[in-house]
Amino acid sequence: WTPDIKHSKIWFGSNMGNGNIFLGIPGDNKQAVSESYYFYMLKCAGDNVNEDQKMLPNSQTSTEDPGDSTPFEDSEEFCFSAEANSFHGDDDIDTYNEDDEEDESVTGYWIKCCSTCDMNVNTWVPFYSTELNKPAMIYCSHGDGHWVHAQCMDLAERTLIQLSQGSDKYYCNEHVKIARALQTPKQALPLKKPPLKSLHKKRSGKV
Known part of the structure; x- marks a missing residue:
């Protein structure tokens, strides 16, 4: 990923179908025009897609007046090995499913x-x-x-x-x-040593 993608905080886009996603990413704030955007085509290609389909060129357009903004860079295409039909469904609107959430009241x-x-x-x-x-x-x-x-x-x-x-x-x-x-180890009771006997016996004195 390029640095402008890694550090961008505001992304927007839409599912274009057939495994294609259109992304809009704000440009660098240091540019003369702060409202410039970079547009990318994210393509998740399946294993059964041939090389010609993977390398289709992408177009890039903007609703801004070209005279009021800096020129855009060439668009880029990202290809990932994924199931292309994973983006297919009955409709393009994602719906919330409570069954997908874990029951956090128990776990x-x-x-x-x-x-x-x-x-x-x-x-x-x-x-x-x-x-x-x-x-x-x-x-x-x-x-x-x-x-x-x-x-x-x-x-x-x-x-x-x-x-x-x-x-x-x-x-x-x-x-x-x-x-x-x-x-904590149990404290051992100190061993009682018998008192040492005096080596010199007291002599009984006679008066």
């Missing part, structure tokens, strides 16, 4: 991580600055391991960031005592 971020967990997808609000639309979670290394919510563990944000960046193992509130007991 994922909305599990009941501990006995005191009260996370609810309908009432949750961000607690840490790093959270956006899902609660922060941390992995407990006890046994086979499991995930817990950082907020349920009463973790400070600084501690949460340190744990996420480091390689130290973390144990949740319910398992931290067990982990410490397994890791």
